[in-house]
Amino acid sequence: MSKLKPLLFLLLPYLLCIQLHAQRLGGILLKSQQMALLKWKSTLWSSPVQMSSWEDHTSPCNWTGIICRRHGKSMPWLVINISLPDANIHGQLGELNFSALPFLTYVDLSNNSLQGTIPASINSLPTLSSLNLNSNCLTGIIPYEIGDLHSLTMLDLSNNILIGHIPTSMENMNKLRFLYLYSNGLVGTIPHQIGSLKNLSELCLSFNYLTGHIPASLGNLTRLTILYLQNNKLSGPIPDQIGSLQNIFNLSLYCNNLTGRIPASLGNLTKLTYLYLYSNELSGPIPTELGMLTRLQGLDLSQNKLSGPIPDQIGSLQNLSELYLSFNYLTGHIPASLGNLTRLNILYLQNNKLSGPIPDQMGFLPNIFNLSLYYNNLIGRIPTSLGNLTKLTYLYLYSNELSGPIPTELGMLTRLQGLDLSQNKLTTEISNSIANLTKMTLLNLYGNQITGSIPPCLGKLVNLQSLSVSSNKLTGHIPASLGNLTRLNILYLQNNKLSGPIPDHMGFLPNIFNLSLYYNNLIGRIPTSLGNLTKLTYLYLYSNELSGPIPTELGMLTRLQGLDLSQNKLSAEIPNSIANLTKMAVLDLYGNQITGSIPPHLCKLVNLQSLSISSNNLTGHIPASLGNLTKLNILYLQINKLSGPIPDQISSLQNLSELCLSFNYLTGHIPASLGNLTRLNILYLQNNKLSGPIPDQMGFLPNIFNLSLYYNNLIGRIPASLGNLTKLTYLYLYSNELSGPIPTELGMLTRLQGLDLSQNKLTAEIPNSIANLNKMTFLNLHGNQITGSIPPHIGKLVNLQFLSLAANNIHGHIPSSLGNLTNLQRLYLSMNQISGSIP
Numbered sequence: 001m002s003k004l005k006p007l008l009f010l011l012l013p014y015l016l017c018i019q020l021h022a023q024r025l026g027g028i029l030l031k032s033q034q035m036a037l038l039k040w041k042s043t044l045w046s047s048p049v050q051m052s053s054w055e056d057h058t059s060p061c062n063w064t065g066i067i068c069r070r071h072g073k074s075m076p077w078l079v080i081n082i083s084l085p086d087a088n089i090h091g092q093l094g095e096l097n098f099s100a101l102p103f104l105t106y107v108d109l110s111n112n113s114l115q116g117t118i119p120a121s122i123n124s125l126p127t128l129s130s131l132n133l134n135s136n137c138l139t140g141i142i143p144y145e146i147g148d149l150h151s152l153t154m155l156d157l158s159n160n161i162l163i164g165h166i167p168t169s170m171e172n173m174n175k176l177r178f179l180y181l182y183s184n185g186l187v188g189t190i191p192h193q194i195g196s197l198k199n200l201s202e203l204c205l206s207f208n209y210l211t212g213h214i215p216a217s218l219g220n221l222t223r224l225t226i227l228y229l230q231n232n233k234l235s236g237p238i239p240d241q242i243g244s245l246q247n248i249f250n251l252s253l254y255c256n257n258l259t260g261r262i263p264a265s266l267g268n269l270t271k272l273t274y275l276y277l278y279s280n281e282l283s284g285p286i287p288t289e290l291g292m293l294t295r296l297q298g299l300d301l302s303q304n305k306l307s308g309p310i311p312d313q314i315g316s317l318q319n320l321s322e323l324y325l326s327f328n329y330l331t332g333h334i335p336a337s338l339g340n341l342t343r344l345n346i347l348y349l350q351n352n353k354l355s356g357p358i359p360d361q362m363g364f365l366p367n368i369f370n371l372s373l374y375y376n377n378l379i380g381r382i383p384t385s386l387g388n389l390t391k392l393t394y395l396y397l398y399s400n401e402l403s404g405p406i407p408t409e410l411g412m413l414t415r416l417q418g419l420d421l422s423q424n425k426l427t428t429e430i431s432n433s434i435a436n437l438t439k440m441t442l443l444n445l446y447g448n449q450i451t452g453s454i455p456p457c458l459g460k461l462v463n464l465q466s467l468s469v470s471s472n473k474l475t476g477h478i479p480a481s482l483g484n485l486t487r488l489n490i491l492y493l494q495n496n497k498l499s500g501p502i503p504d505h506m507g508f509l510p511n512i513f514n515l516s517l518y519y520n521n522l523i524g525r526i527p528t529s530l531g532n533l534t535k536l537t538y539l540y541l542y543s544n545e546l547s548g549p550i551p552t553e554l555g556m557l558t559r560l561q562g563l564d565l566s567q568n569k570l571s572a573e574i575p576n577s578i579a580n581l582t583k584m585a586v587l588d589l590y591g592n593q594i595t596g597s598i599p600p601h602l603c604k605l606v607n608l609q610s611l612s613i614s615s616n617n618l619t620g621h622i623p624a625s626l627g628n629l630t631k632l633n634i635l636y637l638q639i640n641k642l643s644g645p646i647p648d649q650i651s652s653l654q655n656l657s658e659l660c661l662s663f664n665y666l667t668g669h670i671p672a673s674l675g676n677l678t679r680l681n682i683l684y685l686q687n688n689k690l691s692g693p694i695p696d697q698m699g700f701l702p703n704i705f706n707l708s709l710y711y712n713n714l715i716g717r718i719p720a721s722l723g724n725l726t727k728l729t730y731l732y733l734y735s736n737e738l739s740g741p742i743p744t745e746l747g748m749l750t751r752l753q754g755l756d757l758s759q760n761k762l763t764a765e766i767p768n769s770i771a772n773l774n775k776m777t778f779l780n781l782h783g784n785q786i787t788g789s790i791p792p793h794i795g796k797l798v799n800l801q802f803l804s805l806a807a808n809n810i811h812g813h814i815p816s817s818l819g820n821l822t823n824l825q826r827l828y829l830s831m832n833q834i835s836g837s838i839p
Contacts, residue, residue, distance in 0.1 A: 029076050029078065030059070030060065030061075030068075030076060030077050030078070030079075032100050033060060033078070033079045033100055033101055034056075034059070034060045035100070036096070036097040036100035036101060037054065037060055037063075037066070037079070037096075037101075038054060038056060039095075039097065040091075040095050040096040040097070041054050043091055043092060043095040044089060044090060044091035045090040045091055046090060048084075048087045048088045048089050049087075049088075050064050050065055050084055050087040050088075051063075051064065051065070051084075051087070051089075052064075059077075060079055061077055061079075064084075065082060065083050065084040065087070066079055066081065066082060066083075067079075067080055067081035067083070067106075068080065078103040079101055079103065079104065080103050080104060080105045080106065080127075081104070081105065081106040081107075082101075082104065082106070082107050082108070082109065083106065083107075083108045084108070084109055084112070085108050085109065085110045085111050085112070085132070086110075086111045086112070087109075087112055088112065088113070089109065089112040089113060089114060090112075090113045090114075090115075091113075091114060091115070092114070092115055092116040093109070093114045093115070093116055093117075093118060093119065093133070093136075093138060094116045094117060094118075094119040095116075096119075097121070098119065098121045098122055098124045098125055099121055099124040101124075101125070102124055102125060102126065102127075103127060104125050104127070104128050105127050105128060105129050105130070105151075106128075106129065106130045107125075107128065107130065107131050107132065107133075108130070108132040109132065109133055109136070110132045110133065110134040110135055110136070110156065111134065111135045111136075112135075112136055113136060113137055114133065114136040114137060114138060115136070115137045115138065115139065116138065116139065116140070117138065117139060117140030117141070117143075118133070118138060118140065118142060118143055118146070118157070118162075119143070120143045120144075120145040121145075122143065122145065122146060122149070123143075123145040123146065123148035123149060125149060126148075126149075126150070126151065127151050128149050128151055128152055129151050129152060129153045129154070129175075130152070130153060130154040131149070131152060131154070131155050131156070132154070132156040133156065133157050133160065134156045134157070134158045134159050134160075134180065135158070135159040135160075136159070136160050137160065137161060138157070138160040138161065138162055139160075139161045139162065139163070140162065140163065140164070141162065141163060141164030141165070142157065142162055142164065142166065142167055142181075142186075143167070144167045144169050145169070146167060146169065146170070146173075147167055147168075147169025147170050147171070147172040147173060148169075148172070149173060150172060150173060150174070150175065151175060152173050152175060152176055153175050153176060153177045153178065153199075154176075154177060154178040155173070155176060155178070155179050155180065156178070156180040157180065157181050157184070158180040158181060158182045158183050158184070158204065159182070159183045159184075160183075160184050161184065161185060162181075162184040162185060162186060163184070163185045163186065163187065164186065164187065164188075165186070165187065165188035165189075165191075166181065166186060166188065166190065166191055166194075166205070166210075167191075168191045168193045170191070170193065170194065170197070171191070171193035171194070171196045171197065173197065174196070174197060174198070174199065175199060176197050176199060176200060177199050177200060177201045177202070177223075178200075178201060178202045179194075179197070179200060179202070179203050179204070179205075180202070180204045181204065181205050181208070182204045182205060182206040182207050182208070182228060183206070183207040183208075184207075184208050185208065185209060186205070186208040186209065186210060187208070187209045187210065187211065188210065188211065188212070189210065189211060189212035189213070189215075190205060190210055190212065190214065190215055190218075190229070190234075191215070192215040192216075192217045193217075194215065194217070194218065194221075195215055195216075195217025195218050195219070195220045195221060196217070196220070197221065198220060198221060198222070198223065199223060200221045200223060200224055201223055201224060201225050201226070202224070202225060202226040203218075203221065203224060203226065203227050203228070204226065204228040205228065205229055205232070206228040206229060206230040206231050206232065206252065207230070207231040207232075208231075208232050209232065209233055210229075210232040210233065210234060211232070211233045211234065211235065212234065212235065212236070213234070213235065213236035213237075213239075214229065214234055214236070214238060214239055214242070214253070214258075215239070216239040216240075216241045217241075218239070218241065218242065218245075219239060219240075219241025219242055219243070219244040219245065220241075220244075221245060222244065222245065222246065222247065223247055224245050224247060224248050225247055225248055225249050225250070226248070226249070226250045227242075227245065227248060227250070227251050227252070227253075228250070228252045229252065229253050229256070230252045230253060230254045230255050230256070230276065231254070231255040231256075232255075232256050233256065233257060234253070234256040234257065234258060235256070235257045235258065235259065236258065236259060236260070237258065237259060237260030237261070237263075238253065238258055238260065238262065238263055238266075238277075238282075239263070240263045240265045241265075242263065242265070242266065242269075243263055243264075243265025243266050243267070243268045243269060244265075244268070245269060246268060246269065246270070246271065247271055248269055248271065248272060249271050249272055249273045249274070249295075250272075250273060250274045251266075251269070251272060251274070251275050251276070252274070252276040253276070253277050253280070254276045254277060254278045254279050254280065254300065255278070255279040255280075256279075256280050257280065257281055258277070258280040258281060258282055259280070259281045259282065259283065260282065260283065260284070261282070261283065261284035261285075261287075262277065262282055262284070262286065262287050262290075262301070262306075263287070264287040264288075264289045265289075266287065266289065266290065266293075267287060267289025267290055267291075267292040267293065268292075269293060270292060270293065270294070270295065271295060272293050272295060272296055273295050273296060273297045273298070273319075274296070274297060274298040274299075275290075275293070275296060275298070275299050275300070276298065276300045277300065277301050277304070278300045278301060278302040278303050278304065278324060279302070279303040279304075280303075280304050281304065281305060282301070282304040282305065282306060283304070283305040283306065283307065284306065284307065284308070285306065285307060285308035285309075285311075286301065286306055286308065286310065286311055286314070286325070286330075287311075288311045288313045289313075290311070290313065290314065290317075291311060291312075291313025291314060291315075291316045291317065292313075292316075293317060294316065294317060294318065294319065295319055296317050296319060296320055297319050297320060297321050297322070298320070298321065298322040299314075299317065299320060299322070299323050299324070300322070300324040301324065301325055301328070302324040302325060302326040302327050302328065302348060303326070303327040303328075304327075304328055305328065305329060306325075306328040306329065306330060307328070307329045307330065307331065308330065308331065308332070309330065309331060309332030309333070309335075310325060310330055310332065310334065310335050310338075310349075310354075311335070312335045312337045313337075314335065314337070314338065314341075315335055315336075315337025315338050315339070315340045315341065316337075316340070317341065318340060318341060318342065318343065319343060320341050320343060320344055321343050321344060321345045321346070321367075322344075322345060322346045323338075323341065323344060323346065323347050323348070324346070324348045325348065325349050325352070326348040326349060326350045326351050326352065326372065327350070327351040327352075328351075328352050329352065329353055330349075330352040330353065330354060331352070331353045331354065331355065332354065332355065332356070333354070333355065333356035333357075333359075334349065334354055334356065334358065334359055334362070334373070334378075335359075336359040336360075336361040337361075338359070338361065338362070338365075339359065339360075339361025339362060339363075339364040339365065340361075340364075341365060342364065342365065342366060342367065343367055344365050344367060344368050345367055345368060345369055345370065346368070346369070346370045347365070347368060347370070347371050347372070348370070348372045349372065349373050349376070350372045350373060350374040350375050350376070350396065351374070351375040351376075352375075352376050353376065353377060354373070354376040354377065354378060355376070355377045355378065355379065356378065356379065356380070357378065357379060357380030357381070357383075358373065358378055358380065358382065358383055358386075358397075358402075359383070360383045360385045361385075362383060362385065362386060362389075363383055363384075363385025363386050363387070363388045363389060364385070364388070365389060366388070366389070366390075366391065367391055368389055368391065368392060369391050369392055369393045369394070369415075370392075370393060370394045371386075371389070371392060371394070371395050371396070372394070372396040373396070373397050373400070374396045374397060374398045374399050374400065374420070375398075375399045375400075376399075376400050377400065377401060378397070378400040378401060378402060379400070379401045379402065379403070380402065380403065380404070381402070381403065381404035381405075381407075382397065382402055382404070382406065382407050382410075382421070382426075383407070384407045384408075384409045385409075386407065386409065386410065386413075387407060387409025387410055387411075387412040387413065388412075389413060390412065390413065390414070390415065391415060392413050392415060392416055393415050393416060393417045393418070394416075394417060394418040394419075395410075395413070395416060395418070395419050395420070396418065396420045397420065397421050397424070398420045398421060398422040398423050398424065398444065399422070399423040399424075400423075400424050401424065401425060402421070402424040402425065402426060403424070403425040403426065403427065404426065404427060404428075405426065405427060405428040405429075405431070406421065406426055406428075406430065406431055406434075406445075406450075407431075408431045408433045409433075410431075410433065410434070410437075411431060411432075411433025411434055411435070411436040411437065412433075412436070413437060414436060414437065414438070414439065415439060416437045416439065416440050417439055417440055417441050417442070417463075418440070418441065418442040419437065419440060419442065419443050419444070420442065420443075420444040421444065421445055421448070422444040422445060422446045422447045422448070422468065423446070423447035423448075424447070424448050425448060425449055426445070426448040426449065426450055427448070427449045427450065427451065428450070428451060428452070429450065429451060429452030429453075429455075430445065430450060430452065430454070430455050430458075430469070431455075432455055432457050434455070434457075434458065434461075435455070435457035435458065435460045435461065437461065438460060438461060438462065438463065439463055440461055440463060440464060441463050441464060441465045441466070441487075442464070442465065442466045443458075443461065443464060443466070443467050443468070443469075444466070444468045445468065445469045445472070446468040446469060446470040446471050446472065446492060446495075447470070447471045447472075448471075448472050449472065449473055450469070450472040450473060450474060451472075451473045451474070451475070452474065452475070452476075453474060453475060453476030453477070453479075454469060454474055454476065454478065454479055454482075454493070454498075455479070456479040456480075456481045457481070458479065458481065458482065458485075459479060459481025459482055459483070459484040459485065460481075460484070461485065462484060462485065462486070462487065463487055464485050464487060464488055465487055465488060465489045465490070465511075466488070466489060466490040467482075467485065467488060467490065467491050467492070468490065468491075468492035469492070469493060469496070470492040470493060470494040470495050470496065470516065471494070471495040471496070472495070472496055473496065473497060474493075474496040474497065474498060475496070475497045475498065475499065476498065476499065476500070477498070477499065477500035477501075477503075478493065478498055478500070478502065478503055478506070478517075478522075479503070480503040480504075480505040481505075482503070482505065482506070482509075483503065483505025483506060483507075483508035483509065484508075485509060486508065486509065486510060486511065487511055488509050488511060488512050489511055489512060489513055489514065490512070490513070490514045491509070491512060491514070491515050491516070492514075492516045493516065493517050493520070494516045494517060494518045494519050494520065494540065495518075495519045495520075496519070496520055497520065497521060498517075498520040498521065498522060499520070499521045499522065499523065500522065500523065500524070501522065501523060501524030501525070501527075502517065502522055502524065502526065502527050502530075502541075502546075503527070504527045504529045505529075506527060506529065506530060506533075507527055507528075507529025507530050507531070507532045507533060508529070508532070509533060510532070510533070510534075510535065511535055512533055512535065512536060513535050513536055513537045513538070513559070514536075514537065514538045515530075515533070515536060515538070515539050515540070516538070516540040517540065517541050517544070518540045518541060518542045518543050518544065518564070519542075519543045519544075520543075520544050521544065521545060522541075522544040522545060522546060523544070523545045523546065523547070524546065524547065524548075525546070525547065525548035525549075525551075526541065526546055526548070526550065526551050526554075526565070526570075527551075528551045528552075528553045529553075530551065530553065530554065530557075531551060531553025531554060531555075531556040531557065532556075533557060534556065534557065534558070534559065535559060536557050536559060536560055537559050537560060537561045537562070538560075538561060538562040539554075539557070539560060539562070539563050539564070540562070540564045541564065541565050541568070542564045542565060542566040542567050542568065542588065543566070543567040543568075544567075544568050545568065545569060546565070546568040546569065546570060547568070547569040547570065547571065548570065548571065548572075549570065549571060549572035549573075549575070550565065550570055550572070550574065550575055550578070550589075550594075551575075552575045552577045553577075554575070554577065554578065554581075555575060555576075555577025555578055555579070555580040555581065556577075556580070557581060558580060558581065558582070558583065559583060560581045560583065560584050561583055561584055561585050561586070561607075562584070562585060562586040563581065563584060563586065563587050563588070564586065564588040565588070565589055565592070566588045566589060566590045566591050566592070566612065567590070567591040567592075568591070568592055569592065569593055570589070570592040570593065570594060571592070571593045571594065571595065572594070572595065572596070573594065573595060573596030573597075573599075574589065574594060574596065574598070574599050574602075574613070576599055576601050578599070578601075578602070578605075579599065579601035579602060579603075579604040579605065580604075581605060582604060582605060582606065582607065583607055584605055584607060584608060585607055585608060585609045585610070585631075586608075586609065586610045587605065587608060587610070587611050587612070587613075588610070588612045589612065589613045589616065590612045590613060590614040590615045590616070590636060591614075591615045591616075592615075592616050593616065593617055594613070594616040594617065594618060595616075595617045595618070595619070596618065596619070596620075597618065597619060597620030597621070597623075598613065598618060598620065598622065598623055598626075598637070598642075599623075600623040600625045602623070602625070602626065602629075603623065603625035603626060603627075603628040603629065605629065606628065606629065606630070606631065607631055608629050608631060608632055609631050609632060609633045609634070609655075610632070610633060610634040611626075611629065611632060611634065611635050611636070612634065612635075612636035613636070613637060613640070614636040614637055614638045614639050614640065614660065615638070615639040615640075616639075616640055617640065617641060618637075618640040618641060618642060619640070619641045619642065619643070620642065620643065620644075621642065621643065621644035621645075621647075622637065622642055622644065622646065622647055622650075622661070622666075623647070624647040624648075624649040625649075626647070626649065626650065626653075627647065627649025627650060627651075627652040627653065628652075629653065630652060630653060630654065630655065631655055632653045632655060632656055633655055633656060633657050633658070634656075634657065634658045635650075635653065635656060635658070635659050635660070636658070636660045637660065637661050637664070638660045638661060638662040638663050638664065638684060639662070639663040639664075640663075640664050641664065641665060642661075642664040642665065642666060643664070643665040643666065643667065644666065644667065644668070645666065645667060645668035645669075645671075646661060646666055646668065646670065646671055646674075646685075646690075647671075648671050648673050650671070650673075650674065650677075651671060651673030651674055651675075651676045651677060653677065654676065654677065654678075654679065655679060656677050656679060656680055657679050657680060657681045657682070657703075658680070658681060658682040659674075659677065659680060659682065659683050659684070660682065660684040661684065661685055661688070662684040662685060662686040662687050662688065662708065663686070663687040663688075664687075664688050665688065665689055666685075666688040666689065666690060667688070667689045667690065667691065668690065668691065668692070669690070669691065669692035669693075669695075670685065670690055670692065670694065670695055670698075670709070670714075671695075672695040672696075672697040673697070674695070674697065674698070674701075675695065675696075675697025675698060675699070675700035675701065676697075676700075677701065678700065678701065678702060678703065679703055680701050680703060680704050681703055681704060681705055681706070682704070682705070682706045683701070683704060683706070683707050683708070684706070684708045685708065685709050685712070686708045686709060686710045686711050686712065686732065687710070687711040687712075688711075688712055689712065689713060690709075690712040690713065690714060691712070691713040691714065691715065692714065692715065692716075693714065693715060693716030693717070693719075694709065694714055694716065694718065694719055694722075694733075694738075695719070696719045696721045697721075698719060698721065698722060698725075699719055699720075699721025699722050699723070699724045699725060700721070700724070701725060702724070702725070702726075702727070703727055704725055704727065704728060705727045705728055705729045705730070705751070706728075706729060706730045707722075707725070707728060707730070707731050707732070708730070708732040709732070709733050709736070710732045710733060710734045710735050710736065710756065711734075711735045711736075712735075712736050713736065713737060714733075714736040714737060714738055715736070715737045715738065715739070716738065716739065716740070717738070717739065717740035717741075717743075718733065718738055718740070718742065718743050718746075718757070718762075719743070720743045720744075720745045721745075722743065722745065722746065722749075723743060723744075723745025723746055723747075723748040723749065724745075724748075725749060726748065726749065726750070726751065727751060728749050728751060728752055729751050729752060729753045729754070730752070730753060730754040730755075731746075731749070731752060731754070731755050731756070732754070732756045733756065733757050733760070734756045734757060734758040734759050734760065734780065735758070735759045735760075736759075736760050737760065737761060738757070738760040738761065738762060739760070739761040739762065739763065740762065740763060740764070741762065741763060741764035741765075741767070742757065742762055742764070742766060742767055742770075742781075742786075743767075744767045744769045745769075746767070746769065746770070746773075747767060747768075747769020747770055747771070747772040747773065748769075748772070749773060750772055750773065750774070750775065751775060752773045752775065752776050753775055753776055753777050753778065754776070754777065754778040755773070755776060755778065755779050755780070756778065756779075756780040757780070757781055757784070758780045758781060758782040758783050758784070758804065759782065759783040759784075760783070760784050761784065761785055762781070762784040762785065762786055763784070763785045763786065763787065764786070764787060764788070765786065765787055765788030765789075765791075766781065766786060766788065766790070766791050766794075766805075767791075768791050768793050770791070770793070770794065770797075771791065771793030771794060771796045771797065773797060774796060774797060774798065774799065775799055776797055776799060776800060777799050777800060777801045777802070777823075778800075778801065778802045779797065779800060779802065779803050779804070780802065780803075780804045781804065781805050781808065782804040782805070782806045782807050782808075782828065783806070783807040783808075784807075784808050785808065785809055786805070786808040786809060786810060787808075787809045787810065787811075788810065788811070788812075789810065789811060789812030789813070789815075790805065790810060790812065790814060790815055790818075790829075790834075791815075792815040792816075792817045793817075794815070794817065794818065794821075795815065795817025795818055795819070795820040795821065796817075796820070797821065798820060798821065798822070798823065799823055800821050800823060800824050801823050801824060801825045801826070802824075802825065802826045803821070803824060803826070803827050803828070804826070804827075804828035805828065805829055805832065806828040806829060806830045806831050806832065807830070807831040807832075808831075808832055809832065809833060810829075810832040810833065810834060811832070811833040811834065811835065812834065812835065812836075813834070813835065813836035813837075813839075814829065814834060814836065814838060814839055815839070816839040818839070819839060
């Protein structure tokens with residue numbers, strides 16, 4: 001020691017010099033860092049509360065969100081940590097001078113409102129180990145220079161608006177353990193260089209627009225525990241090398257365009273707890289090797305193109321809580337081994353091609369709360385063992401071929417909220433045990449062969465919002481107890497054999513918006529109490545035996561959009577209160593015994609798209625005010641006793657596709673203004689007393705395919721303009737007083753299948769252009785004054801099944817070409833002047 005003393009005395013002045021230099025350097029460095037941070041603060045749109053301590057007269061080491069450190073008492077203080085998450089910072093990240101903060105090791109500015117690009121100067125932070133810019137509004141590309149951050153272990157740029165490619169320079173960040181780039185607008189491929197980051201534990205690139213194949217090099221990331229690539233546009237197969245990630249416990253590749261088979265090598269991932277591959281284009285069988293993933297809790301392979309059977313080995317995954325195999329092309333039986341999955345909460349096998357019976361073992365799933373097997377080809381009875389599934393909240397078995405009765409044991413599922421057994425072949429009566437399911441909000445039994453009456457005890461299901469027992473073989477009366485279902489939104493009882501009156505209690509359903517009782521044998525009057533159902537949007541009572549007047553109270557249903565009372569025995573006049581239903585799009589009253597005139601007040605129903613009051617006993621004129629219903633697509637007034645002219649105002653209905661005024665007593669001319677209805681497909685004016693010529697404007701209906709004007713008193717020539725109606729398939733002008741020649745232009749109607757000009761006063765010869773109508777199956781020219789011979793060209797109408805030229809002035813021979821009409825079933829040539837032999 002004594003020998004070292006002289007040396008210490010020599011070094012003492014030098015050590016003091018270093019200490020003084022360090023102190024001086026420390027003061028300068030800290031000051032420059034302070035200035036950089038304050039300058040950044042000054043650029044922010046507003047000063048966040050967390051930055052209130054950032055002042056010029058205080059050390060940054062005392063500021064909120066800043067941590068300083070020094071290496072030894074003689075060394076300077078350095079800013080090493082900026083942590084201001086959720087600080088409501090609004091500003092540009094690029095305004096922060098990273099070059100003045102070279103000692104940063106940790107930056108967390110997540111959940112703020114930072115904008116602009118990530119500056120290339122970020123590479124000035126050689127000691128940075130963690131960078132978290134998650135949930136900001138950063139734009140632009142990820143700078144290539146980010147790869148210079150060799151000390152980085154965590155990089156989170158997720159939930160921003162970043163675009164461009166993932167930089168290949170990231171391969172230099174070989175200490176990286178966590179890489180989060182999800183929820184941006186990144187494009188291009190996943191760089192294969194990512195596979196060199198062998199320390200990666202979590203890689204999340206989901207919710208971007210990445211394309212191309214999943215790099216096989218990702219199989220090198222053997223420390224990976226989480227791989228999220230979902231919600232991109234990745235294509236190609238899942239690489240076999242993914243099966244080398246033996247430490248992974250969460251693998252999510254869903255919502256991409258991946259193709260090919262699921263690699264059997266995934267069976268090596270024995271630590272996997274969640275495997276999500278749904279919403280891709282994967283095909284082939286489900287690998288039996290997946291049965292080795294005994295830690296699996298969630299398996300979702302739905303919405304792919306998988307085929308073949310469900311492997312029995314899936315029954316070995318006894319930790320599974322969720323199994324989704326729906327929306328594929330799986331075939332075969334449901335494996336009984338699935339009954340071993342006693343921790344299962346959710347089982348979705350719907351929308352496949354599964355066949356055979358539902359295994360009794362499905363009743364061994366004590367923890368299941370959602371079981372969906374719908375849209376398959378399952379047969380046999382519903383197992384009574386399903387009554388053991390006491391935690392079940394949703395049971396969906398609809399659209400199969402299930403038969404037999406509904407098991408009484410289902411009444412033990414007291415937690416059930418949704419039961420849908422519709423569109424099967426279930427028989428016998430509805431069990432009274434259903435009434436135990438008092439938590440149920442949805443009960444669908446429609447489209448079966450259920451018999452008996454509707455059990456009154458259904459009125460105990462006071463939480464029901466939707467009840468459908470339609471399209472069965474139910475008989476008897478509608479129980480008044482259904483009026484207790486005050487939460488009901490939808491009640492479908494249609495297509496049964498129900499009889500008796502509609503109970504007044506139907507008016508006690510204050511929340512109902514859809515009530516369908518059509519196609520039954522209901523009698524009596526429509527209850528006035530239905531006027532209380534002020535939320536009702538659709539009321540369908542058609543095809544029953546209801547009688548009496550339409551209740552005035554229906555005018556209180558101001559939310560009604562569809563009202564169909566057709567095909568009943570309703571009488572009296574249409575109540576004026578109907579005009580209050582201004583939201584109504586469909587009003588159908590046809591096929592009743594309604595009298596009186598069409599109320600002019602109907603013009604207030606300005607949202608009507610379909611109006612049918614045909615097949616009644618209506619009298620009087622068609623109100624001109626109907627021209628206000630400019631949204632009308634369909635107007636059916638046929639088969640009444642309406643009189644007077646067709647109002648010109650009908651031409652204001654520019655959206656009309658079907659106009660049927662036939663079988664009335666309408667008089668006057670056909671308005672030329674009907675030629676403005678350019679969307680018209682069907683025009684039926686037959687069986688009236690219309691007179692005058694057919695307006696040339698009829699040729700201005702480019703979309704019409706059926707034009708019927710027969711049984712009127714129309715005169716004059718057939719307009720040549722009808723040749724413009726190139727979509728016409730049926731033209732019926734028979735039983736009028738039309739004269740002159742058959743226009744050559746009719747030969748342009750090459751889609752015509754039926755042409756009937758019979759019982760008029762047409763003259764001249766049959767034009768050769770008729771031979772162009774080679775789709776025609778029906779041609780009737782009977783009872784005119786047509787001259788000349790039968791054109792041989794008629795032999796080209798090879799689809800004709802009916803041909804009548806009888807009762808004309810035709811002469812000459814029967815052309816041998818008629819022998820080509822091999823589909824002809826009826827041929828009438830009598831009452832002419834035809835001569836010669838029969839060919």
